[in-house]
Amino acid sequence: xxxxxxxxxxxxxxxxxxxxxxxxxxxxxxxxxxxxxxxxxxxxxxxxxxxxxxxxxxxxxxxxxxxxxxxxxxxxxxxxxxxxxxxxxxxxxxxxxxxxxxxxxxxxxxxxxxxxxxxxxxxxxxxxxxxxxxxxxxxxxxxxxxxxxxxxxxxxxxxxxxxxxxxxxxxxxxxxxxxxxxxxxxxxxxxxxxxxxxxxxxxxxxxxxxxxxxxxxxxxxxxxxxxxxxxxxxxxxxxxxxxxxxxxxxxxxxxxxxxxxxxxxxxxxxxxxxxxxxxxxxxxxxxxxxxxxxxxxxxxxxxxxxxxxxxxxxxxxxxxxxxxxxxxxxxxxxxxxxxxxxx
Numbered sequence: 001x002x003x004x005x006x007x008x009x010x011x012x013x014x015x016x017x018x019x020x021x022x023x024x025x026x027x028x029x030x031x032x033x034x035x036x037x038x039x040x041x042x043x044x045x046x047x048x049x050x051x052x053x054x055x056x057x058x059x060x061x062x063x064x065x066x067x068x069x070x071x072x073x074x075x076x077x078x079x080x081x082x083x084x085x086x087x088x089x090x091x092x093x094x095x096x097x098x099x100x101x102x103x104x105x106x107x108x109x110x111x112x113x114x115x116x117x118x119x120x121x122x123x124x125x126x127x128x129x130x131x132x133x134x135x136x137x138x139x140x141x142x143x144x145x146x147x148x149x150x151x152x153x154x155x156x157x158x159x160x161x162x163x164x165x166x167x168x169x170x171x172x173x174x175x176x177x178x179x180x181x182x183x184x185x186x187x188x189x190x191x192x193x194x195x196x197x198x199x200x201x202x203x204x205x206x207x208x209x210x211x212x213x214x215x216x217x218x219x220x221x222x223x224x225x226x227x228x229x230x231x232x233x234x235x236x237x238x239x240x241x242x243x244x245x246x247x248x249x250x251x252x253x254x255x256x257x258x259x260x261x262x263x264x265x266x267x268x269x270x271x272x273x274x275x276x277x278x279x280x281x282x283x284x285x286x287x288x289x290x291x292x293x294x295x296x297x298x299x300x301x302x303x304x305x306x307x308x309x310x311x312x313x314x315x316x317x318x319x320x321x322x323x324x325x326x327x328x329x330x331x332x333x334x335x336x337x338x339x340x341x342x343x
């Protein structure tokens with residue numbers, strides 16, 4: 001098979017790497033990196049072709065037969081692909097759910113992770129698939145949005161106030177703090193339901209804040225969607241109506257029902273300040289890696305195209321204020337709402 005032949009070849013390549021003199025200042029690591037880049041050019045195109053064929057076949061499987069095909073796909077492919085750390089975590093789900101903070105973090109780190117050249121090449125391939133590329137694009141989009149909104153407010157001598165539900169590792173916030181002087185004096189309130197994510201994000205943002213010298217308020221709060229819905233809005237809610245210049249939720253809608261999403265949108269709109277921005281995202285139903293995600297690693301999403309996302313908005317949100325867009329791969333769809341000044 002393709003995987004077997006590639007593994008044998010790359011085992012020989014790996015032997016060459018380890019025979020290379022260690023040298024000084026990471027010479028062997030640099031040599032390995034050069035080898036990985038050359039190997040990629042040979043391996044990734046045929047691998048991409050095989051995965052495209054897999055997706056074509058997966059799309060034809062009838063719903064009632066999908067569990068059987070999923071079992072066979074795992075039996076046939078897991079011995080080859082789970083050596084890639086990203087693929088291993090997506091399948092094992094050590095925190096009990098897909099899309100955890102570390103899985104998301106892996107998407108933006110060095111792709112060459114693994115215990116062998118073969119594992120590193122596979123890992124790099126999976127981190128170049130459309131939904132993962134779309135996630136990195138989403139971070140770019142959100143970081144740009146934060147800077148743009150902070151600039152809008154800076155012209156009025158106002159610091160930005162941000163609320164984010166389902167923050168995960170908050171990569172876009174880290175970037176905003178690290179690279180934009182407009183984050184100075186910002187007030188950032190980030191919510192997540194997972195203890196490990198909370199601890200990681202607090203540490204990461206504290207480090208970036210100290211390194212960049214930003215004088216800003218950062219509140220990372222443990223809060224589930226259920227708790228948020230129960231407490232907000234209300235007289236005892238810690239989140240004030242009309243207080244936040246940006247309210248966004250990027251990623252959670254991929255796992256939530258239409259009813260829950262609509263309720264959240266109603267609350268988000270109420271929390272958004274006049275002239276402020278509300279933003280949510282969803283993975284589009286055209287996701288070209290859907291078959292692999294569902295059959296091989298049990299990663300199931302609630303897919304919505306642009307029309308389906310727009311239909312989630314409750315009557316409280318003016319229809320003419322909803323702007324739908326997408327990042328370059330079109331896998332992530334965004335819905336933005338600019339709240340009117342006198343709303």
